[in-house]
Amino acid sequence: MADTLPTLLLAEHDDVSLNPVTARALTAALALGAPVHVLVAGENARAAAEAAAKLDGVAEVLLADSPALAHRLAEPVAALAVALASGYGALVAPSTATGKSVMPRIAALLDAMQVSDVIAVVAPDIFDRPIYAGNAIQRVRATDATRVLTIRTASFAAAGEGNAAPIRALDAAAPTSGASFVSEEIAASARPDLSAARIIVSGGRALGSAENFHAIVEPLADALGAAVGASRAAVDAGYAPNDWQVGQTGKVVAPDLYVALGISGAIQHLAGMKDSKVIVAINKDEDAPIFQVADYGLVGDLFEIVPALQAEIAKAKA
Amino acid sequence: MKILVPVKRVVDYNVKIRVKADGSGVELANIKMSMNPFDEIAVEEALRLREAGVASEVIAVSIGPVKTDETIRTALAMGADRGIWVKTDEAGIEPLTVAKLLKAIIAAEGPSLVILGKQAIDDDCNQTGQMLAALLGWPQATFASKVVVGEGTVDVTREIDGGLQTLRLALPAVLTTDLRLNEPRYASLPNIMKAKKKPIEEKTAAALGVDLAPRLEILSTSEPSGRTGGIKVASAAELVAHLKTAGVL
Numbered sequence: 001m002a003d004t005l006p007t008l009l010l011a012e013h014d015d016v017s018l019n020p021v022t023a024r025a026l027t028a029a030l031a032l033g034a035p036v037h038v039l040v041a042g043e044n045a046r047a048a049a050e051a052a053a054k055l056d057g058v059a060e061v062l063l064a065d066s067p068a069l070a071h072r073l074a075e076p077v078a079a080l081a082v083a084l085a086s087g088y089g090a091l092v093a094p095s096t097a098t099g100k101s102v103m104p105r106i107a108a109l110l111d112a113m114q115v116s117d118v119i120a121v122v123a124p125d126i127f128d129r130p131i132y133a134g135n136a137i138q139r140v141r142a143t144d145a146t147r148v149l150t151i152r153t154a155s156f157a158a159a160g161e162g163n164a165a166p167i168r169a170l171d172a173a174a175p176t177s178g179a180s181f182v183s184e185e186i187a188a189s190a191r192p193d194l195s196a197a198r199i200i201v202s203g204g205r206a207l208g209s210a211e212n213f214h215a216i217v218e219p220l221a222d223a224l225g226a227a228v229g230a231s232r233a234a235v236d237a238g239y240a241p242n243d244w245q246v247g248q249t250g251k252v253v254a255p256d257l258y259v260a261l262g263i264s265g266a267i268q269h270l271a272g273m274k275d276s277k278v279i280v281a282i283n284k285d286e287d288a289p290i291f292q293v294a295d296y297g298l299v300g301d302l303f304e305i306v307p308a309l310q311a312e313i314a315k316a317k318a
Numbered sequence: 319m320k321i322l323v324p325v326k327r328v329v330d331y332n333v334k335i336r337v338k339a340d341g342s343g344v345e346l347a348n349i350k351m352s353m354n355p356f357d358e359i360a361v362e363e364a365l366r367l368r369e370a371g372v373a374s375e376v377i378a379v380s381i382g383p384v385k386t387d388e389t390i391r392t393a394l395a396m397g398a399d400r401g402i403w404v405k406t407d408e409a410g411i412e413p414l415t416v417a418k419l420l421k422a423i424i425a426a427e428g429p430s431l432v433i434l435g436k437q438a439i440d441d442d443c444n445q446t447g448q449m450l451a452a453l454l455g456w457p458q459a460t461f462a463s464k465v466v467v468g469e470g471t472v473d474v475t476r477e478i479d480g481g482l483q484t485l486r487l488a489l490p491a492v493l494t495t496d497l498r499l500n501e502p503r504y505a506s507l508p509n510i511m512k513a514k515k516k517p518i519e520e521k522t523a524a525a526l527g528v529d530l531a532p533r534l535e536i537l538s539t540s541e542p543s544g545r546t547g548g549i550k551v552a553s554a555a556e557l558v559a560h561l562k563t564a565g566v567l
């Protein structure tokens with residue numbers, strides 16, 4: 001089945017900059033074999049549209065700029081995408097909090113069944129996706145007229161940047177909906193973003209307190225130039241913020257190096273990190289399941305090992 | 319106001335599932351089944367709203383084959399007032415279809431709030447709530463970690479990438495729960511006994527006017543490419559040496 005209609009990719013961005021997961025989702029969108037248009041929806045989002053226009057393989061960027069699209073609430077973004085949908089064979093977005101919220105809304109309005117968390121494009125209508133926390137992979141054929149896909153970006157390499165695609169402004173008037181924005185608390189961090197980081201250091205329940213998490217996990221991450229992750233137990237206990245959770249129901253990551261500190265390795269956690277290239281586990285229980293996926297395991301007390309490890313890294317980098 | 323809570327029967331989260339050797343699916347015979355953990359959180363939130371005097375009735379709905387009523391019974395034992403069971407021949411009804419069935423039930427029941435789990439831990443779709451909101455034309459708030467009902471509105475704090483976001487939705491609205499919304503209660507023995515007397519109304523998809531035919535054709539189910547454990551190292555120094563050789567430092 002060759003695609004005749006182009007593919008519409010919804011960009012992940014914050015108006016000012018383009019989130020790197022967009023370039024990864026683009027690789028999946030291009031694999032469908034049709035020209036790819038990128039939709040940048042937001043308020044004062046031209047900078048993000050200009051960044052999207054640089055991505056290799058993008059045929060056109062559609063910029064929908066309107067106060068009604070501020071914060072990209074699901075209702076107006078879905079209405080916009082549905083209004084554009086008849087010109088497209090597939091609608092694609094990265095599996096981010098925004099993508100997960102808006103894409104099923106679009107799918108239902110198009111009477112299409114979404115394929116969530118695509119990890120491989122086998123054919124333009126055939127996709128692989130994980131089920132049961134990644135313990136099984138399902139291969140599905142989408143039979144609806146319009147395919148609606150969310151992409152697990154850890155499974156795709158980022159498209160390059162050397163393009164200068166045209167940017168077309170859309171009339172972005174959106175109907176009013178019953179949802180309105182109240183407030184947002186977004187932590188500013190100098191560290192790399194979890195979903196795009198090359199190295200991740202994660203801490204678990206063993207850290208015991210927010211102070212320890214801050215004093216042990218974060219300095220090691222900084223020494224490695226890494227992003228910080230956490231297990232659900234660490235997040236639930238308040239040691240780390242919710243958006244650091246790695247796992248089936250948190251973020252799915254696949255960095256070059258993943259360091260798990262005091263994390264047991266429950267299937268729900270493994271679901272989020274087992275595709276990392278190299279996994280290191282430090283745990284005082286030699287039978288902890290995390291060792292079954294770790295390339296390098298160190299059995300012992302993390303409170304002793306981590307400072308020693310930091311000293312060794314400093315030596316190695318000197 | 320009424321609150322409707324769709325609850326799904328899934329393989330218990332502690333079970334490590336096995337893929338059938340012939341690639342036809344996942345082994346489900348004689349496996350422990352439970353209510354989807356996010357749906358327990360949804361039931362809990364609805365009960366707290368009723369206990370706070372905000373809601374008058376909590377209705378648990380489930381769609382599935384024989385034994386799905388056990389999961390509805392669990393919701394009733396937690397404290398839901400009554401149940402609705404859309405009985406199907408098979409499990410694995412797709413989210414779009416579930417959303418259509420729920421829409422038909424909502425047309426009859428008229429709830430002000432529908433609280434679903436953010437994702438079912440079997441299919442990991444994370445779709446049904448958003449699809450339902452779209453079909454109803456209602457506002458939605460996914461990944462809720464705090465819910466405050468006001469006069470004709472609900473303020474929902476959501477777990478999003480990078481932090482938290484608060485939205486205000488006009489009622490009626492659809493919410494989906496995240497892990498940190500609450501800690502679900504256990505059903506007490508007296509409440510389990512009481513639940514046996516609570517009504518569960520059975521319905522069929524045909525009577526609700528919904529076609530159950532799937533839109534995604536499942537071609538195969540396979541094991542993920544496995545990962546084998548590596549080696550144990552004795553010291554931090556040895557670890558760093560390995561990481562240098564592996565080229566990841």
Ligand SMILES: Cc1cc2nc3c(=O)[nH]c(=O)nc-3n(C[C@H](O)[C@H](O)[C@H](O)COP(=O)(O)OP(=O)(O)OC[C@H]3O[C@@H](n4cnc5c(N)ncnc54)[C@H](O)[C@@H]3O)c2cc1C
Nearest residue numbers: 204205206231232233247248249250262263264269284302
């Ligand atoms: C619906 C659902 C969804 C879930 N989603 C997720 C998810 O997305 N992500 C996730 O992570 N979890 C998730 N979970 C939770 C998961 O099942 C586990 O409970 C959780 O991952 C455990 O976190 P942990 O490994 O930090 O804690 P624990 O399992 O308590 O492990 C702590 C580990 O630290 C070790 N330890 C203790 N002290 C030390 C020390 N001084 N030095 C070294 N090691 C030490 C112990 O040996 C142990 O192995 C989910 C659960 C459910 C039911």
Ligand SMILES: Nc1ncnc2c1ncn2[C@@H]1O[C@H](COP(=O)(O)O)[C@@H](O)[C@H]1O
Nearest residue numbers: 324325381434435437438443444445446
């Ligand atoms: N068969 C079902 N019966 C009742 N509720 C369901 C069913 N399938 C999905 N749901 C609801 O939709 C949520 C999300 O499921 P999903 O979109 O499949 O990940 C679940 O947490 C339930 O609240």
